[in-house]
Amino acid sequence: MADTNAYARSRFSAFIHSESGGGILLFLAAVLAIVIANSPLDVYYELFLSVLVEVKIGEVVISKPLLLWINDGLMAIFFFLVGLELKRELLVGELSNRANIVLPAVGAVGGMLVPAGIYLLLNADDAAASPGWAIPAATDIAFALGVLALLGNRVPPSLKVFLVSLAIFDDVGAIIIIALFYTANISLMPLIVAGCCAFFLFLMNRSGVISKSPYLLMGLLMWGAMLKSGVHATLAGVLLAFFIPLRAKYSAGQSPLKELEKDLHNVVAMYILPLFAFANAGIDLRSMSLGHVFHDVPLGIALGLFFGKQIGIFGLCALFIKSGLTQMPRGVNWMALYGASALCGIGFTMSLFIGSLAFEETGVNVMFDERLGIILGSLASGILGYCLLRKALPEVAATGSAAKA
Numbered sequence: 170m171a172d173t174n175a176y177a178r179s180r181f182s183a184f185i186h187s188e189s190g191g192g193i194l195l196f197l198a199a200v201l202a203i204v205i206a207n208s209p210l211d212v213y214y215e216l217f218l219s220v221l222v223e224v225k226i227g228e229v230v231i232s233k234p235l236l237l238w239i240n241d242g243l244m245a246i247f248f249f250l251v252g253l254e255l256k257r258e259l260l261v262g263e264l265s266n267r268a269n270i271v272l273p274a275v276g277a278v279g280g281m282l283v284p285a286g287i288y289l290l291l292n293a294d295d296a297a298a299s300p301g302w303a304i305p306a307a308t309d310i311a312f313a314l315g316v317l318a319l320l321g322n323r324v325p326p327s328l329k330v331f332l333v334s335l336a337i338f339d340d341v342g343a344i345i346i347i348a349l350f351y352t353a354n355i356s357l358m359p360l361i362v363a364g365c366c367a368f369f370l371f372l373m374n375r376s377g378v379i380s381k382s383p384y385l386l387m388g389l390l391m392w393g394a395m396l397k398s399g400v401h402a403t404l405a406g407v408l409l410a411f412f413i414p415l416r417a418k419y420s421a422g423q424s425p426l427k428e429l430e431k432d433l434h435n436v437v438a439m440y441i442l443p444l445f446a447f448a449n450a451g452i453d454l455r456s457m458s459l460g461h462v463f464h465d466v467p468l469g470i471a472l473g474l475f476f477g478k479q480i481g482i483f484g485l486c487a488l489f490i491k492s493g494l495t496q497m498p499r500g501v502n503w504m505a506l507y508g509a510s511a512l513c514g515i516g517f518t519m520s521l522f523i524g525s526l527a528f529e530e531t532g533v534n535v536m537f538d539e540r541l542g543i544i545l546g547s548l549a550s551g552i553l554g555y556c557l558l559r560k561a562l563p564e565v566a567a568t569g570s571a572a573k574a
Contacts, residue, residue: 191311191314191315191438191439191442191443192311192312192313192314192315192316192318193315194438194439194442194443195309195311195312195315195442195443195446195517195518196312196315197443198443198444198446198447198450199446199447199450199517199544201447202214202446202447202448202449202450202451202452203450203451203452203454205451206451206452206453206454207453207454207455211451211453214451217235218234218235218236218448218451219234219235219236220234220235221233221234221235222234222235222238229393229397231393231396231397235448236448236449239444239445239448240445240448240449240522240525241396241401241402241403242392242402243441243444243445244403244441244445244522245392245402245403245405245406246406246433246436246437246441247403247406247437247441247442247445248344248403248404248406248407248410249388249406249407249409249410249433250406250410250430250433250434250437251337251340251344251406251407251410252406252407252408252409252410252411253410253413253426253429253430253433254337254430255337255340255341255407255410256410256411256413256415256426257415257426257427257430258334258337260415261415263330263333263334264334264337269330269334270334271489271494271495272331272486272489272490272495272496272498273331273334273335273337273338274334274338275485275486275489275495276331276335276338276481276482276483276485276486276510276513277335277336277338277339277341277342277482278338278342278481278485279480279481279482279484279485279486280306280308280335280339280477280478280481280482280510280513281303281306281339281342281481282306282481283473283477283478283480283481283484284305284306284473284474284477284478284481285302285303285305285306285473285477286477287305287469287472287473287476287477288301288302288304288305288469288470288472288473288477289302289469290469291465291468291469291472292465292466292469295465298465298466298469300350300527300528301466301469301470301524301527301528301539302527303343303346303350303351303523303527304470304473304516304520304523304524304527304539304542304543305469305470305471305472305473305474305477305478305516305520305542305546306339306342306343306346306473306516306523307339307343307516307518307519307520307522307523308335308336308339308478308513308514308515308516308519309515309516309517309518309519309520309547310332310333310336310339310340311438311442311518312515312517312518312547312551313332313336313512313513313515313554314329314332314333316512316515316551316554316555317329317332317512317558319555320555320558320559320562323562323563324558324562325498325499325500325501325505325562326500327498327499327500327501328498328500328501328505328509330498331498331501331506331509332509332512332513335482335513336513339513339519340519343519343523344404344407346523347401347403347404347523347526348400348401348404351401351523351526351527352399352400352401354399355398355399355400356397356398356399357398359394359395359396359397359398359399360394360395360398360399360400362390362391362394362398363391363394363395363398363400363405366387366388366390366391366394367391367408367412369387370384370387370388370391370408370409370412371412373387373412374412374413374414377414377417377418378414379414379417379418379423379425380425381413381425381428381429384409384412384413384425385409387409388405388406388409391405391408391409392405392406392409401526410426413425413426413429414426415427442518445518445521445522446517446518446521449521449522449525449540450517450521450540450544452537452540452541452544453537457541461537461538461541462541462545464538466538466539466542467538467539467541467542467545468542469542470520470538470539470542470543470546471542471543471545471546471549472546473546474514474515474516474520474542474543474546474547474549474550475511475514475546475549475550475553477514478510478511478513478514478516478550479507479510479511479514479550482509482510482513483506483507483510486506486510487503487506502561504557504560504561505557505558505561505562507557508553508554508555508556508557508558508560508561509554509558510554511550511553511554511557512550512551512554512555512558513550513554514546514547514549514550514551514553514554515547515550515551515554516543516546516547516550517543517544517547520543520547521539521540521543524539524540524543527539
């Protein structure tokens with residue numbers, strides 16, 4: 170029995186630390202939310218998300234339903250992790266080498282512009298729907314890597330590097346979009362407080378402070394200030410990450426940034442993102458008709474994710490490769506590149522997040538349409554990407570050489 174328990178624990182630990190684990194839990198959380206939303210338990214699902222949670226410190230009061238604590242609070246931790254990963258990649262990772270930047274960067278640009286353009290073609294004349302243009306521009310790296318991991322060791326390392334790097338640039342684009350286009354009315358005094366917090370973080374970084382606690386405490390204050398300022402609070406996580414030291418000045422080998430990244434990775438992948446998916450994916454399909462599917466909002470999102478990502482990423486990458494401005498990743502052929510481009514059409518987590526920002530101020534109930542389009546587009550993209558990569562990768566693994574242009 171002891172051996173059995175030890176084996177079970179080891180297998181569970183392996184699952185927790187696997188790349189596919191987070192994607193699988195995301196999928197299960199989303200399915201569970203949809204099942205509950207279409208069952209007699211739907212009323213409890215809505216009650217759970219609408220529970221009012223209040224934090225009061227002196228005269229400062231933050232009172233929000235649980236759904237917004239998840240979207241504005243826990244997702245700030247997710248963006249904090251994204252910022253940590255981005256800083257590490259830029260300083261010592263794959264993105265520190267300029268040769269590795271060009272292809273995923275241009276792919277990310279194409280993968281944002283074309284899906285947004287497709288959505289706007291269908292919704293530009295609708296004032297209530299047009300704010301959702303950025304929804305299909307996002308890529309869910311957890312889901313994409315989860316699907317990629319299902320293919321095992323047939324995936325060449327260069328393809329994974331391309332996909333991860335592209336997702337990082339995609340996240341940077343999403344952060345810029347949120348900051349520029351999805352910011353509510355600005356309140357000056359809280360914004361000044363947030364700026365002061367950033368200044369103190371800068372001083373701590375330049376002074377060689379390596380203890381993580383002062384950074385996290387100041388980051389928490391900055392998050393609260395941004396929440397009150399009208400600038401979306403999740404951006405505080407990204408800003409905080411860029412002040413965390415990569416290396417300790419007086420302690421060789423110590424890296425506060427890498428330590429935080431390691432500590433947060435499993436928490437975000439196994440708890441925060443599945444909880445976010447559960448809270449945001451619940452969609453009542455009981456009264457859905459074919460007309461709902463072909464409504465401009467879900468159709469624009471689904472077509473943007475499915476066709477826009479493929480056309481934008483693969484098209485721009487192929488243009489740069491053929492023109493000699495960059496090279497095909499080693500061990501990758503055209504079909505594998507196209508499959509990876511299709512896989513980027515899985516926009517689940519970030520698309521849901523941007524959708525919640527896009528439509529929260531409109532006063533029009535389009536959340537059903539938004540979620541339906543994201544689910545349909547992401548599902549179709551995941552299936553196509555997996556099938557294309559499954560067909561392309563055995564040949565690449567067998568030959569061990571890059572495809573000829």
